[in-house]
Amino acid sequence: MNRPDTEVLASWGPSNTWTIGWHLADRAAHLPDRPFLAIGTDPADTFRQAHEHATRLASRLAGTGIRPGDFVLVMAPTTKATVYGWFALSLLGAVDVPLNPAYRGQTLVHGVNLPAARVLLADSAALHRLYEVAARLHTLQTVVLIDDSPAPAPPPEARFQVVRLADLPEHPYSPATPRHSDLSTVLYTSGTTGPAKGVMMTHAQTHTIARECIEGLRITGEDVFYCFHPLFHMAGRFGAVYSALVAGCPVVLDPVFDPATWIDRIRACNATVSIAHGPMIEMIHRQPRRPDDADNPLRALLAAPLPAAIGADFERRFAVRALETWGMTEVTACCWRPYDSELRPGSAGRPRDDLVEIAIVDPETDEVLPPGQVGEITVRPRHPWIIMQGYFGMPEQTVRAWRNLRFHSGDAGYLDADGHLYFVDRLGDRIRRKAENISSYDIEYAAATYPGVLECAAVGVPASHSEDEVKLYLRCSDNSAVDLRDLFTHLVANLPHSMVPRYIELVDELPRTPTDKIRKQALRERGVTATTWDYKAAGLSIRQISQQLESASPREGTA
Template sequence: MSQAAAIAQALVAAGLEPGQRVAVMGSGVLALLGWMGTLLAGGVELPIHPDLRGLPLRHAFETGRPMAMIADCGLIEHLEETPIPSHLFVHGRPADMVPRPGAQDLEPLLMAEASGPPERVILPSFPAAVLFTSGTSGPAKGALLPHRQLCMVADQVVEMTGLNAGDIVYCAYPLNHVAGKYMCVFAAMSMGARVVVEKRFDPGVWLSRIRQYRATLSMAHGPMLEMIHAQPETPHDGTHELRRMMCCPLPRAIGAAFERRFNLTGIEMWGMTEIGNPLWTRRDEPRPAGSCGRLLSDWYDMAICDPQTDEPVPQGKVGEILVRPKRSFTSLLGYLGQPEATLASWRNLWFHSGDLAYADDQGNVFYVDRLGDRIRRRAENISSTDIESAALHAPGVAEAAAVGVPSGFEGDDDIKLFVVPQAGARLDPEAVLRHMAKMLPHYMLPRYIEMLAALPRTPTNKVRKKLLRETAPGAKEWDRRRAGLRVETLYPRS
């Protein structure tokens, strides 16, 4: 805590006022110290995925407008086209590297004795973080979340998993993610438990890490679980101390087999960055196959409604999940700089999730699908606009439309990009992809690229993405996996 207090003192000395934002771009201990230091200083954390670059990175900074930034030195090169804050704190600068003008090395601060955190009044209603989440259209939205909501997220994990001081929590999520920072790390901290934070998820080493660190509780989204389950079986699959796994979701096709193989109990939930996790299965009750849980009725009201009318649908019928909190300051304060989007999401005083589901007579909810054009890939919500913007920067591209197509993992997408060449241009899909890799993180790169003479449009000129999603692959569809192009080769190691 003394190191976090030292960062807080440095931020205040740099002029940070309560409520101003601080960008934190790194992983592991640096990300945690930057988070805690920002909050101790009364600031609002703007956590940035360490792989973010190009247009999405610039959008995050232009939306968040941070007053200061804490960053790993190796990630600074991603900021070439990004408005860097005037106060930059850098970690890990090599001794032979010339420091950036105005940048301050973090190491001397972390080695010095801090007198304690600065005196700040911080109320539960105050904003604590801006987390980016994508919707059905436009670039990612910055959800401004209050302290009480993020404490609630951790409290719900403790209540629904039985997390206690004797647990060891294994976290393989990036720390700009609710799951990683608040459901794993913060929940563990709140109970005095230990936590293991990986820099990246790797299904090939997951079991060995669980055994090495004697983890007792962990979390994974559905595609991560399927990747783990696809690993070759070993005699050690069930010989570890992990007994509870938070799953979002536990894929129906492998769920029972996964639990048997790894000798654990899956605890499913459904939630969103903006509202927390209203639905959970109960660890001490039989779990209905395919259900994402029942409502935490002490915290929320919920309705399943017709997406067009907001009228409740009959039991067992599919509708949109609508949620509203029962306690103050336990949901987002708004989308940063987007009042219209905030109002639209809270239409008729309910938060509209954009997710379709139905409920049975016991209140168990079963997720069905998503509304709109959101792309969900490997636990990341991705804005199709970011992908299309990068494609349109590639030479010879006149139009572009990105959609999600089934990846083979439950509730997960591969990305398909449709492009229309400029008149007379001959596009090479690999060249387009390589150009996009300069502007996008790896998880936003399309797997498929297909050339079209024109994009299908409505009479009002909107791209008909539903039609594109349902279109069978054409003769001109290019598949980077079939072409033998590995994504990691597109990103030089720093």
């Protein structure tokens, strides 16, 4: 049961301790020789070494003129230098703005220009992408390279200087003492219908995410946190690294995710807690079973979400407690499956009522809906400063998200009579067919079980003002070998009739956001094309196929 509102924040200590800098200094003082940060298979740095690296970097960066409250961009892969660069900016009181290293073109221009930052920390590989758009970067003055790899020569249109961090002299500075209400980070969320939005996060909010993970996973100094999420993502940045810093335990970061070696890495790291998103869990689950899958040190996995169709088997197979959560960069990881509770397939657990109020509202009227009725998930904080302060430079988006004094998540879901939250779909991904709202997830899960399917996306294409037809996009290992009639029969066998797609289209690739999410809006807008397969035009009948499947299936009492 959640603690009373007045107790939860008090247990976290005074609000002036809710910063990276405070915890880094405290761990260096009290746990100096305990291992803290490892990247891949490299040896871990201790808390004392981490503090020394971060303070040294801060003294060098101070010479670039960074002051408390300045926005500073970070565009680099998962390395120790990237982590310590982030810590150094916190020590200087700057607001760090992480960029996906894969950004390029207009996406990169938007990410750099929106906060009007003067300084960007990067690795040498990022320079190629920056130089491609150099003429369109209006406020950037200095790129600080945090690695020693060879760097390309700048084009004539580049108006920013490039310097090596190692070449900057050290400057005396006093560690910043920001308030918990000051901005800590601007974290970009992937835009599916427009440019990425910069979520303004306070020190209180980032600290809240770390505390939620510590309490939800019951992390102590004896644990080892394994994570493969990137550092421009909420999960890797605050869910793993910051949580480990606050808990005083080691964290191991892998720069890439490989489902085939996941369980081997868990054992090699002696990891006791980890984190994974739904598609990653599915990829791990699809790996060939081994007789020793359950022989591993992992006790708890933060799952966001835990796919309902495989959740129970995943827990049994790997002998792990998979704790499903719901949350967003904007509102933290504010809903958890209680640690000792039984698995409820499809449930994201119970809201952290001591931190937030979650209500399901009618998307059209914002009126609160009764238990069991699907609507939009909205969040209201019970304490100041613990969820986002708005979208940077996007007042209209902020007002739209915060209408009627609730943050509107854009997620569809419901609360059951016991107060458990069930995520249904993104509102924009919701498909209305035969007077029912159906989830794209169920369709995609069925399609993904067909041999040769690499990835898929289901969307609704308009059939009338209030009804959709389902269209399924598929990328397969060999598109030319796919028998669409056989695939359609597979879908009829695995889905309710209302969910069976009318249209199927094979594609070589699916459009994606910079954070690798499928851009379903673009797929909806594509609609029905000349290359779209239509089961009705092919002369097929769902009812007839279903009857044939039923007649071919063994019945009770028959041989």
